[in-house]
Amino acid sequence: MKEILDGIKSKTEQATKNPGAKFGALYIYVLVIILAIGIYYVNNLENISRQSVPPVLKDTTVVTDLVLKNAQTIPPIDIKTVSQSTPELLTEGEKIYKTNCSSCHGENGAGGGPGSMGLNPAPRNFTSKDNWKNGTTLSSIYTTLMTGLPPSAMIAYDFLLPRERFAVAHYIRTSFIPTADNDTEADLLALEATYNLSGGLQLPAQIPVKSASFLFVSENQTANAKIDSTIASIKKYQSEIGFETFSKVVKNKKVALSFLSKNSGWKQNESAFVNLVVNNVNQNGFNGSVFNLKNEEWNSLYSLMLKLI
Ligand code: HEC
Known part of the structure; x- marks a missing residue:
């Protein structure tokens, strides 16, 4: 740096003595200024390219919920x-x-x-x-x-x-x-x-989706909690005649009981119950052995289910 400055000084001195050297001295000044601007530009490239006022994007995803209305x-x-x-x-x-x-x-x-x-x-x-x-x-x-x-x-x-x-x-x-x-x-x-x-x-009456989903979840939670407590206390039913059949044909107790509690039409009569179980085997928590059940076994399973749910 010192050499450059000394160089500039001697050039300036020369220039005052020799008018022809004026351009040479000016040339060095210009070069230093351009260099300084260049270094500043490169160092601040990120800030320069960024907009000083950040663009504001309107959020169009906001969905207004339904309002509560009486019927x-x-x-x-x-x-x-x-x-x-x-x-x-x-x-x-x-x-x-x-x-x-x-x-x-x-x-x-x-x-x-x-x-x-x-x-x-x-x-x-x-x-x-x-x-x-x-x-x-x-x-x-x-x-x-x-x-x-x-x-x-x-x-x-x-x-x-x-x-x-x-x-x-x-x-x-x-x-x-x-x-x-x-x-x-x-x-x-x-x-x-x-x-x-x-x-x-x-x-018709109308309720906000938020409240509806809250009600739905809390209703489901109540049903779930009921099934969990039935399963926890299932030993109580061990002496019932249908219990052995139940253990044999149920693949997943929670799925089976939830399925039956959601589709309560089977409570009307036994044949509705049989239909519901055999037509949805596997997805409904019962296994394929329901196809081999005898009449008495269906009877006892049905009466046990009515007690459980
Ligand atoms: C918040 C203010 C406001 C209220 C409250 C309001 N209006 Fe208006 N109304 C206006 C404005 C503003 C216009 C003119 C709109 C235009 O010319 O585009 C207007 C225009 C009208 C017109 C003229 C329609 C035409 O053919 O040019 C009628 C009729 C009218 N209003 C009836 C009513 C009635 C009835 C009520 C009450 C149930 C009511 N307004 C309440 C602001 C209001």
């Missing part, structure tokens, strides 16, 4: 009746509107409720007839409530009962919309056909 009966409605506004429907509709809608659409239906802040598009002002997307007829409002207007803040109100959707639609039409459009008979029939309003519906 629900949706009563059938007659579209001809419910399409006529009545004082009862309007009272019911007003209640529904105040609980579910006025926060966005405002008490007076002109939009601008406390929940409408910053929403784009803003909640519809029902008092103006401009630019409705689905329209102001009863069936259009019903459809809006069924499907919502994605991606806006107007969600589907499909958790309301059909009658409640009609009630709130009547209320909006009567109270806020100036001269709302009326449905034709075909519009109403189409609505009936789309949502099968006269059919009613029986919706």
Whole structure:
């Protein structure tokens, strides 16, 4: 290093004396700088090639579980009746509107409720007839409530009962919309056909998969524990007449008892039991010697099994 620096110094001195040597001196400086950059680059290659901001990958594998729902009966409605506004429907509709809608659409239906802040598009002002997307007829409002207007803040109100959707639609039409459009008979029939309003519906209960698998495992654990304790105390049954047969035909006690406890149809009668055992030999924990059992042996095996399980 010292030699290099001395070299540079003498070259610089030379250069001041001899203008022709100026380029030579400059050349060495440039060389040293390039070398330094090169060494820095090679040493930091890993950091340089790495992005300073790590890329963010969105996790698309997140699966949302089902929600807990009670079984629900949706009563059938007659579209001809419910399409006529009545004082009862309007009272019911007003209640529904105040609980579910006025926060966005405002008490007076002109939009601008406390929940409408910053929403784009803003909640519809029902008092103006401009630019409705689905329209102001009863069936259009019903459809809006069924499907919502994605991606806006107007969600589907499909958790309301059909009658409640009609009630709130009547209320909006009567109270806020100036001269709302009326449905034709075909519009109403189409609505009936789309949502099968006269059919009613029986919706089954639903539980989250997580809870279901927990229940399943814990049910299985209880059954397993029961079988384990039966096997542990099997000596108790030694004096039973079927015990000798049982020891002879069972290849694996735990498999056999689990199989029988899961397929409990055999408890109805002995021939169901015989069928179940001989048709699943080996997988069910019984061995091939069941084919040689005599009637009395089947009888005693069957009555022992009824005691064990
Ligand atoms: C969270 C705020 C919010 C609530 C609560 C809400 N809405 Fe809306 N609603 C909107 C927005 C926003 C729009 C405008 C959407 C658009 O134009 O795309 C809208 C639009 C509508 C429209 C106009 C449909 C059309 O054809 O243009 C109707 C009808 C409507 N809502 C009815 C209701 C009813 C009935 C309720 C209560 C059961 C309700 N909304 C509750 C936000 C809301």
